[in-house]
Amino acid sequence: MVNRAVFLDRDGTINEEVGYVNHIERFHLLPRVGQAIRLLNQHGWKAVVITNQSGVARGYFPESLIHEIHKKMEGLLKKEGAHLDGIYYCPHHPDVGVPPYRQKCRCRKPATGLIEEAVKKLDLDASASYSIGDRGMDIEFAHQVGAKAILVLTGYGKGEWEYFRDRWKVKPDYVAEDLFGAVQWILRQESHKSKIPPPPL
Ligand SMILES: [Mg+2]
Ligand SMILES: [Zn+2]
Numbered sequence: 001m002v003n004r005a006v007f008l009d010r011d012g013t014i015n016e017e018v019g020y021v022n023h024i025e026r027f028h029l030l031p032r033v034g035q036a037i038r039l040l041n042q043h044g045w046k047a048v049v050i051t052n053q054s055g056v057a058r059g060y061f062p063e064s065l066i067h068e069i070h071k072k073m074e075g076l077l078k079k080e081g082a083h084l085d086g087i088y089y090c091p092h093h094p095d096v097g098v099p100p101y102r103q104k105c106r107c108r109k110p111a112t113g114l115i116e117e118a119v120k121k122l123d124l125d126a127s128a129s130y131s132i133g134d135r136g137m138d139i140e141f142a143h144q145v146g147a148k149a150i151l152v153l154t155g156y157g158k159g160e161w162e163y164f165r166d167r168w169k170v171k172p173d174y175v176a177e178d179l180f181g182a183v184q185w186i187l188r189q190e191s192h193k194s195k196i197p198p199p200p201l
Pocket of ligand 1: 009010011012013133134135155
């Protein structure tokens with residue numbers, strides 16, 4: 001396991017939180033997101049999106065829309081010189097809709113099925129990785145695999161932080177204004193680490 005990743009939530013972290021992105025025209029990147037992901041690319045971090053899309057199970061949109069939206073997302077990022085190394089989504093819900101989408105799956109965050117898939121595919125060290133998201137659930141999710149967790153105040157972030165943080169089982173390692181702020185913090189952490197001198201022999 002040689003690579004390090006930053007696991008990125010999608011809605012409210014990369015794009016505007018609109019409830020459910022049930023049409024391609026409702027997908028809009030948040031400010032500074034292209035810049036943030038480009039920075040990760042330049043510093044050798046794998047940028048991996050992990051997103052719950054229970055709108056499929058709920059019957060709000062077809063699974064094919066997720067693929068269309070992800071194509072749009074990658075196109076918009078490309079224009080900013082940024083790319084994603086993986087995109088993983090869960091279309092399920094444990095008790096809404098019809099099978100196969102209605103199921104108690106292992107991939108719906110905070111379950112870790114999708115991270116495990118990414119770890120295998122991209123040869124990742126999850127414990128040396130970070131996760132960025134706008135919900136308390138994203139924090140819990142990161143800590144389950146030993147990754148550090150950053151809450152962003154975009155999307156549901158501000159409300160989550162203000163009204164729910166006392167109830168969270170785990171606290172974020174950092175709270176950032178947005179994705180760009182979160183990435184800057186990660187890079188600062190890592191540059192401090194590399195400045196620590198090696199222990200004497
Ligand atoms: Mg989100
Ligand atoms: Zn799932």
